Amino acid sequence: MNDAIRLNRVTRFIDTLKQAQELGLSVIEAREGSLTLCLPYSDRIIGNPDTGVIHGGAITTLMDTASGSVILCALDDFELCPTLDLRVDYMRPAEPHKPVYARAETYKVTRNIIFTRCEAYQKGGETIANCVGTFMRIGKEASPKHYRDLITGGGE
């Protein structure tokens, strides 16, 4: 598997997540075991109307999506892995009117569990948030073949 395939798989996967579409998440870069996504700024996800700062929930969704999708960059076969837990540390509010990026990596893959970490940041800025997560491997048979084929592009 090469990075172009990884990027295509993650893009197709994210296309099937309605909330990711609603937020306008896009894939910036996919490599072996690492992935960068982008969350564009929008007035609709503001948490504090006085400052225009987006709500932490949108950052949580960005980081959950990046952490869950980076698994596609670490495994050869597509497996849907449910989130067991997420821990998010908020360093500073995101600057309004700028996109937020999330770079996730799998730092340990075992037979049952995948451990991820993720950093949310803005261009030229400091870290917005850090996140560690664990995902459970329930096997590729747990998701229907038509969905696996959709994501992998049918044996790509």
Added chain:
Amino acid sequence: MTDPEIYRYTRESGDFSRLLQSIPYATFIGLECDQFGDDLIFRLPKKEENLGNPILPAIHGGVIGGFMELSAAIYLMMSQDSMRMPRIVDFSLDYLRAGLNRETYAECRLTRQGNRVANVMVTAWQKSRSQPIATARAHFLMED
């Protein structure tokens, strides 16, 4: 958020609609809140746009997190008599069951209130309160 008039209205009437309308992210995910006596129950009505996994289908885990996080902040603000939205420091979320495409509920508990930091527990459920879909802990910084 800091509009004292909206805050006073919410406190006196127990009607959270104006407060929630003033927070775009609350409208974005569709968060609602009902008051029963002193207790607050937060609700996330079924919404297609909130879905993640299309196979089950299930609510996106991030939306469940955002729902619980915003619920905790509003709960804390109301229990503090503070007009400021508290700032979140960290958030730890355990997913216990898939959040299916149906209405979700959350309630919060203040575990510890210090001078500068508050610890809030959040439980979210769907069909039965005895079968939570997620539990979370959050720390907030109280600003004066």
